[in-house]
Amino acid sequence: MITVLFFAQLQEAIGKDRLIMEESGITIxxxxxxxxxxxxxxxxDHVMTAVNEEYALPTDTVxxxxxxxxxxxxxxG
Amino acid sequence: MITVLFFAQLQEAIGKDRLIMEESGITIxxxxxxxxxxxxxxxxDHVMTAVNEEYALPTDTVxxxxxxxxxxxxxxG
Amino acid sequence: MKEDMYEILEEPIQVEKIIEKVTRRKAGAITTFLGTVREWTDGRRTIFLEYQAYKTMAVKKLAQIGKEIQERWPDTEVAITHRIGKLTISEIAVVIAVSSPHRKAAYEANEFAIERIKQIVPIWKKEHWDDGETWIGDQLEQNAYPNGEPS
Amino acid sequence: MKEDMYEILEEPIQVEKIIEKVTRRKAGAITTFLGTVREWTDGRRTIFLEYQAYKTMAVKKLAQIGKEIQERWPDTEVAITHRIGKLTISEIAVVIAVSSPHRKAAYEANEFAIERIKQIVPIWKKEHWDDGETWIGDQLEQNAYPNGEPS
Incomplete structure (x- = not known):
């Protein structure tokens, strides 16, 4: 189970600030x-990803x- | 009659913060x-002079x- | 590095308090930067701003910036508070305070801090113009996370 | 340029008030510099400082610095307050506040202001060390009044 958080324009596009996904061991x-x-x-496609509050690479596994x-x-600022 | 003001170490050296001098038409x-x-x-010998609150040259007349x-x-500062 | 040197707040920021955090007997210089809500940007009028943050990560990234500063300018103390929520014209969005024995480091480190905030801290600004609204992000600049971010 | 943007005070300086003076709807950035009394300088311990000013001329020279800034960085607002009298460790001797639409000018103009204060404003500092006292002045630097001073 992975918690996925959305902010700003993404949050508005999805209409939620978070999703719970039944996934494990997949890359970003x-x-x-x-x-x-x-x-x-x-x-x-154009956003960065953080895993547990640190920036992560697209190839990192969650x-x-x-x-x-x-x-x-x-x-x- | 010219008013002469002293500050900081000069004031302490002379023991006064001002003097009145009966002079006119002399250079600094x-x-x-x-x-x-x-x-x-x-x-x-090593200090600047201001006349009427503006910096002046040694050759300026008061x-x-x-x-x-x-x-x-x-x-x- | 005390934890509360870096904060995300929903209330107005009290500048004096941030200054107090970095005041110390070794310091001869304290610089502050206040980011305030400007009314006009490129001919467009802002009515208000809305800031959102990924709060826990934002505090961590502010602390990281403080650490970067202390590595680069030893003997500095840093405090940063960013406000989120709705802000009207002239309100303060961010305060950065840096103290140092001498002034040069205090100026340089302070400017470094605001540049880094704009690069790595997960805070977003939505402009509410008089003719619409937009989430701001430097989509046009491709190097949004330079200097090794992400690592 | 309002006259009270530049002040010599004998009481503690309230930073928030100086910031208020430069706050305006056009500003997106406000920088402040606080010069504070440092305890240690080159291994020597300061107990307290004593500042003296040629008050009327000092205010004029602070205003001149503000004018120089506004010529060089248009659209900035500047306020400077210098305290005189006896100051103990960590007390604030000078506050410089600069507001600007964008941050670069606010940083640059602020740093310019403190450099100019140290060049042309008739204010003197007497250090009371734990082993003596000295009026401070840059007697070693021969160019005490660069950039055309006196004119």
Missing amino acids: TELKGKLKMEYAIPQL SSGDIVAFIPPVSG | TELKGKLKMEYAIPQL SSGDIVAFIPPVSG
């Missing part, structure tokens, strides 16, 4: 693929219990 | 010379009514 690229099949969120967050280009 | 260099004859203030201030190296 695979996770993005599954999400794109379910939701119309083309922006997903396991049950992980918190995955999609991070659109930031604009704080 | 001349004024410094007169002061050095009366007071033991060798530092006077007239009756002017306020002359000797400005040791500043150290604000």
Whole structure:
């Protein structure tokens, strides 16, 4: 079970701030693929990913219990 | 009549914060010379001078009514 | 590095408090940067802004910036508070305070902090213009995460 | 340029008030510099400082610095307050606040202001060390009044 968090324009596109997915041992690229099949969120191709609050690579694998967050280009300050 | 102001180490050397001098139409260099004859203030050679609150040149002339201030190296901030 | 040197708040930021956090006997210089809500941007009028953050990660990334600063400018102290939620014109969105024995490091480290915030801290700004709204992000700049991020 | 943007005070400086002076709807960035009393300088311990000013001229020179800034960085607003009298460790001697639509100018103009204060504003600092006292001045630097001063 993976928790997936959405922020900003992604959160508005999906209409939720989080999803629980019954997945484990898949790469971020695979996770993005599954999400794109379910939701119309083309922006997903252009966002960074954080796993457990650290930036991660598309090839990194996520396991049950992980918190995955999609991070659109930031604009704080 | 010229008012002469002293600050910082000059003020302490002379023991006063101002002097009234019965002078007019003399250059700053001349004024410094007169002061050095009366007071033991060798530092006077190394300080800037302001006339009426603007920095002045040694060759500038001061007239009756002017306020002359000797400005040791500043150290604000 | 004390944990509360880095905060995400939903209330107005009190600048004096942030300054107090970095005040110390070794410091001769304290610089602060305040990011405030500007009314006009490229001829477009902002009515208000809305900031959102991934709060726990944002605090971690602010602390990381502080650590980067202390590695690069030893003997500095850093505090950063970013506000989220709805902000109107002239309100303060972020305060960065840096103290240092001498001023040069305090200026340089402070400017470094705001640049890094704009690169790596998960906070997003939505502009509410008088004719629409947009989530802001530097989509046009391809190097959104330079300097080794992600690692 | 409002007259009270530049002040010499004998009481503690309230930073928030100086920031308020430069806050405006056009500004997206406000930088402040606080010069604070440092305890240790080159291995020597300061007990307290004493600042003296040629007050009327100092205010004029602070205003001149503000004008120089506004010529060089258009669309900035500047406020500077310098405290005089006796100050103990960590107390604030000077606050410089600069607001600008964008941050680069706010940082640059602020740093310019402190450099100019140290060059042309008639304010003097007496260090009271634990083993003596000295009026400080950059007697070793021969170019005490660069950039055309005096004119």
